[in-house]
Amino acid sequence: MREKETTLYLGPQHPGITGNMMVKLKVTGDTIVRAETHVGYLHRGFEKLMEVRNWMQVFPIVCRICVPEPDPNEENLARAIEILEGREVPERAQYIRVMVLELARLASYLLWFGGQSGSAGLYTMPQWSVGDRDYILDLFEELTGGRVYHMYIWAGGVRRDLPEGFADKVLRVMDYLEKRLKHYDNLMLDNSIFQKRAQGVGVIDREKALDWGIVGPPLRGCGFKHDVRIDDPYLVYDKLQFEVPTETGCDVWARALVRRREFEQSISIIRQIMEKMPGGEFYNKVPNPLHWKVPAGDVYVKTESARGEFGYYVVSDGSDKPRRVHVRGPAYVHGITLLEHLLQGANLADVSFIMNSLGTCPPEMER
Amino acid sequence: MEFSLKGMLNPLLALQQAGKRPHTIQFPFEEKKVAERYRGLHFNDLEACIGCGTCSTICQNEAIDMVEINPGDSENAKPGDSGLRPRVDNGRCCWCALCVEVCPSGSLSLTTHYNYVSEDANSFLWTPGVSNPDGHKELSFVSDTSHSLLDYARVPMRELEGKERIKSFAEVVLGYADEEAKKEAARCIGCSICTEVCPVHMHIPEYISAIEHGNNEDAIRIIYDNNPIGETCGKVCTRRCEEVCPLGARGEAIAIRWLKRYATEKAENAEIIREIVNPDIKPPNGKKVGIIGAGPSGLTVAYYLALRGFDVTIYEAKAKAGGMIMYGIPKYRLPLDSLDKQVEYMQSVGVKIHFNTKVGEQISFTEIEKNHDAVFIGIGYEVPYTIGIDGENLENSIQAVNFLRDINADKHVDIGNRVAVIGGGNVAIDAARVSRRLGAEVTILYRRREEDMPADWEEIEGAKHEGVIIKTQAIPLNVVDDGSGRVKGIRYGNARMVTDEKGGRPRPELIEGDEHILELYTIIGAIGQEADYSFIPEDIKEKIGFKSGRIVTNEWQQTSVPHIFAGGDIVNRTADAISAVADGYKAVKGIEQFIFAK
Numbered sequence A: 001m002r003e004k005e006t007t008l009y010l011g012p013q014h015p016g017i018t019g020n021m022m023v024k025l026k027v028t029g030d031t032i033v034r035a036e037t038h039v040g041y042l043h044r045g046f047e048k049l050m051e052v053r054n055w056m057q058v059f060p061i062v063c064r065i066c067v068p069e070p071d072p073n074e075e076n077l078a079r080a081i082e083i084l085e086g087r088e089v090p091e092r093a094q095y096i097r098v099m100v101l102e103l104a105r106l107a108s109y110l111l112w113f114g115g116q117s118g119s120a121g122l123y124t125m126p127q128w129s130v131g132d133r134d135y136i137l138d139l140f141e142e143l144t145g146g147r148v149y150h151m152y153i154w155a156g157g158v159r160r161d162l163p164e165g166f167a168d169k170v171l172r173v174m175d176y177l178e179k180r181l182k183h184y185d186n187l188m189l190d191n192s193i194f195q196k197r198a199q200g201v202g203v204i205d206r207e208k209a210l211d212w213g214i215v216g217p218p219l220r221g222c223g224f225k226h227d228v229r230i231d232d233p234y235l236v237y238d239k240l241q242f243e244v245p246t247e248t249g250c251d252v253w254a255r256a257l258v259r260r261r262e263f264e265q266s267i268s269i270i271r272q273i274m275e276k277m278p279g280g281e282f283y284n285k286v287p288n289p290l291h292w293k294v295p296a297g298d299v300y301v302k303t304e305s306a307r308g309e310f311g312y313y314v315v316s317d318g319s320d321k322p323r324r325v326h327v328r329g330p331a332y333v334h335g336i337t338l339l340e341h342l343l344q345g346a347n348l349a350d351v352s353f354i355m356n357s358l359g360t361c362p363p364e365m366e367r
Numbered sequence B: 001m002e003f004s005l006k007g008m009l010n011p012l013l014a015l016q017q018a019g020k021r022p023h024t025i026q027f028p029f030e031e032k033k034v035a036e037r038y039r040g041l042h043f044n045d046l047e048a049c050i051g052c053g054t055c056s057t058i059c060q061n062e063a064i065d066m067v068e069i070n071p072g073d074s075e076n077a078k079p080g081d082s083g084l085r086p087r088v089d090n091g092r093c094c095w096c097a098l099c100v101e102v103c104p105s106g107s108l109s110l111t112t113h114y115n116y117v118s119e120d121a122n123s124f125l126w127t128p129g130v131s132n133p134d135g136h137k138e139l140s141f142v143s144d145t146s147h148s149l150l151d152y153a154r155v156p157m158r159e160l161e162g163k164e165r166i167k168s169f170a171e172v173v174l175g176y177a178d179e180e181a182k183k184e185a186a187r188c189i190g191c192s193i194c195t196e197v198c199p200v201h202m203h204i205p206e207y208i209s210a211i212e213h214g215n216n217e218d219a220i221r222i223i224y225d226n227n228p229i230g231e232t233c234g235k236v237c238t239r240r241c242e243e244v245c246p247l248g249a250r251g252e253a254i255a256i257r258w259l260k261r262y263a264t265e266k267a268e269n270a271e272i273i274r275e276i277v278n279p280d281i282k283p284p285n286g287k288k289v290g291i292i293g294a295g296p297s298g299l300t301v302a303y304y305l306a307l308r309g310f311d312v313t314i315y316e317a318k319a320k321a322g323g324m325i326m327y328g329i330p331k332y333r334l335p336l337d338s339l340d341k342q343v344e345y346m347q348s349v350g351v352k353i354h355f356n357t358k359v360g361e362q363i364s365f366t367e368i369e370k371n372h373d374a375v376f377i378g379i380g381y382e383v384p385y386t387i388g389i390d391g392e393n394l395e396n397s398i399q400a401v402n403f404l405r406d407i408n409a410d411k412h413v414d415i416g417n418r419v420a421v422i423g424g425g426n427v428a429i430d431a432a433r434v435s436r437r438l439g440a441e442v443t444i445l446y447r448r449r450e451e452d453m454p455a456d457w458e459e460i461e462g463a464k465h466e467g468v469i470i471k472t473q474a475i476p477l478n479v480v481d482d483g484s485g486r487v488k489g490i491r492y493g494n495a496r497m498v499t500d501e502k503g504g505r506p507r508p509e510l511i512e513g514d515e516h517i518l519e520l521y522t523i524i525g526a527i528g529q530e531a532d533y534s535f536i537p538e539d540i541k542e543k544i545g546f547k548s549g550r551i552v553t554n555e556w557q558q559t560s561v562p563h564i565f566a567g568g569d570i571v572n573r574t575a576d577a578i579s580a581v582a583d584g585y586k587a588v589k590g591i592e593q594f595i596f597a598k
Helices: A046-050 A055-065 A071-085 A091-118 A124-144 A166-189 A192-198 A206-212 A216-220 A252-276 A331-343 A348-357 B005-019 B054-058 B178-186 B193-197 B204-212 B216-224 B230-236 B240-244 B256-264 B270-277 B296-307 B336-348 B365-371 B400-408 B426-437 B457-465 B538-543 B577-597
Strands: A006-010 A022-028 A031-038 A297-305 A308-316 A322-328 B042-044 B064-068 B084-089 B108-111 B139-141 B288-292 B311-315 B352-354 B374-377 B397-399 B418-422 B441-446 B469-472 B474-481 B487-498 B507-519 B522-525 B564-566
Touching: A006 A348, A022 A331, A022 A348, A031 A331, A031 A348, A046 A055, A046 A322, A055 A071, A055 A322, A071 A091, A071 A297, A071 A308, A091 A124, A091 A166, A091 A252, A091 A297, A091 A348, A124 A166, A166 A192, A166 A252, A166 B005, A192 A252, A192 A348, A192 B005, A206 A216, A206 A331, A216 A252, A216 A308, A216 A331, A252 A348, A331 A348, B042 B084, B054 B064, B178 B204, B178 B256, B193 B204, B193 B240, B204 B216, B204 B256, B216 B230, B216 B256, B216 B270, B230 B256, B230 B336, B230 B577, B240 B256, B270 B336, B288 B296, B288 B365, B296 B311, B296 B336, B296 B374, B296 B577, B336 B352, B365 B374, B374 B577, B397 B400, B400 B426, B400 B522, B418 B426, B426 B441, B426 B457, B426 B522, B441 B474, B457 B469, B474 B507, B487 B522, B564 B577
Parallel strands: B288 B311, B288 B374, B311 B352, B374 B564, B397 B522, B418 B441, B418 B522, B441 B469
Antiparallel strands: A006 A022, A022 A031, A297 A308, A308 A322, B042 B108, B064 B084, B108 B139, B474 B487, B487 B507
16 A cells, blocks of 8 residues: 655755755655755845846845855856956965955854754754854954955955954964864764764765766765865965865765865865965956946856855956856755755655755855 | 764763853843944945945945935035935945945945844935934944045146247147046046036036047047037136046046047047037028127037027137137147137038127127127137236236237247246236246246145146246235336235135235345236227117126026127136136027027
8 A cells, every 4th residue: 555645845944054945845654755846935036137237246246145155156256257357366365365265164164064963953063163153254254344245355356455463363263163173073973873863864876976966075975086176276276285085975974074074174274375375465456347347258167165166157248247147056956956866765854964964055046 | 883882972072061151142242342344334424425426326236325415405515516415225235335445535434333223114224424423433344545446546648848848839738548548537437526517517427438438439429519619628628527526535536628638639620520520500590690709608609509500600809719718828738720620610510700800890789789680799808907016017017818819829029038927827827838938937926825826736737847936925016117117127025824804715914024026027917807898889888787897697698688698708707718618508598599589
């Protein structure tokens, strides 16, 4: 006798996930038979909006595409314009940008620590990691004037130079976070219950991982050493020493370990940055923003975000507005097709857990 | 995997953190001290703000609109201020602070104020500076010219060197090259504050934009739309537009005059102007208008009436058209061929000019009245004031306007090697710079301080660069006779500035005993001019209203005698070419209305 199928609607709010989406689940008992993702709760239309805003006005828009980690968006747009224009970026600005991107990665991973644990019922972790993330937000506030949306990286460099004594503050936060990692391990990664929940759950088919277009920690958790910072270095990543950790389990556990190890790499990168950062200009001024025209052409740029390769395809027709800005966020694949696939046969209690492990970010799907 | 004892006990170590003080929210609640460049609610310095609206233009959220704080603010605003102020809809604002980065005056900033709670939804429409009058105490994200998005530095104009200049009457300003002009034009923020103060309301942002995009022919068409002597204005305009350019608040104003000069010079002769402007000339309407004086106002009236199908005749006393711009402005500022080209173009569209026809001598005013449906008087201020000191009538004591007129008419004037010019206006500077070119040592004597001089600062700089000595706070007392009826020198007294009790500008007061004599060959008076109305019959003079020597007109330049219109120096006190053009432009409409209402 066939067991009766029940329909459940999960979301649109999810623990540890920024933005809203709904997952429609067909379950028999506790087991998922089919999952269907439903987006459309954000209704933003940013890509279209950019076509009627001038180039400078696009910068305050792109950062909103990803709430927990807006900076790769700013970096992508800035770099796309710089390539189209042939605009030089002062070296100091490149170092500052890497610092910002890595700080954003740390902040994003701290949010993930909370979300991943929270969705497993470990509610102490989000209290800690979201609190620790605030130290990074304090740094952002001091550097850019904004805690969440920085609007700091723009074409030609960055908006303001580092405030006085900023480097020391960054290093202090790095020391603090490094110490905290050991507590995180005790509570989360060395915790048998977490391990039991994570291992063997949400397993990605390694053979198909590349075909599906999986990137970032989910791909590195399948043993592929793929990272834009190494494969196609931008800014000054080629001048820095860091590892790209990989795991082979293809499951939630492997992805957690990849992120945990990358966290240390980012701390190391930031320390190198603070040591090597040269003086000089931080901004190569763009023309009057009211009549700034970017030469016609098209370019695809990519940045390694906390969730993987974040791509922008920017087309200019030579006018004062972008003709098209196509945003390809990693969550577009991870949060829709891959999620639907991994949920088949999964336990109902693991749905949020798997969502978190993929770095599902609805704002990236709806641009 | 199996559960390990370590894996079960490890999480308990979290208890170590139980006493940790929270970082995020403090109990009891403490207001967060935000960072120095925090982007909170807006503040606007209402005095420094000029209401240019650039903040509103750049706002990608369309959160800013420009409003009157009090009804009537935009009407009562001082020149160079729209009277409007930004109002921010905090329901739309994203605090990106692009508005701050493009604020030319630097009046707009963001504050440390981040907490705002109200039940009244309308109160989220926030007028910075009005909603938070104390906001200046909590400024954080402020505009700074060193990292503003605007370009505050002007593209420098290339000029002849001082030593080269005084060798001839060659034009001093060399003009922008194409790339320089585009670069300068690109600085414009298109706010139109300049348009408001321009007497003619020329379409300044529009032609600057055309120049920026290399559409010089468009720029010429836009300029000729309401100014037929755009090229002249491009060289010698008093440019009130630049005085109010918002970029001038913290940097250098857009070189509006030089950009106009650049565009108009692209049309090399009258035929090319005609080809580019390609004016729509209406068929003759049978109405005749007589114009007295071919100065800027008369030419403007004539040009636009001719385009509208009127039969227009100008009566000009001298051999060339242009009035004061022809005979008053030295050729190193306005070369002859430039003016000829513009006049020739106007003649090509049907403007008739009778040269060497002085009204009152070659033709009577009554005859002009009889032959035309309307008359426009634009005779200018050509009769110089005398200084009013002893010895002024001695030989070689001359008047600047006469001197400049003679030089421009290629006559020889013997000024010797030592000259003093009395006065501080543009005419004085012109006379001084011309005398330098004739090889004389020149001193300007001016009663007040240099900053009080009515002359254009660039002209003053130019004069100094050419070696003119400017002696300020020097009051002429009398001209010294050499015993044979010729000028030997001038006796002047030094003055101190005393504050005016009535609140006017400080005035000079003679320091007793501090008197000096400057030995001279020639003394040139340049303290002002007046008009010669002797050609107007007495009965008409009685009907036309005069006030302090100027004719009173209505807003259409119409006098109390309905068919007589007037404009230029004889009507307005500003006494510059652009105001005369404005008068002419208004008179065109006035004359049209008058004639067709009959």
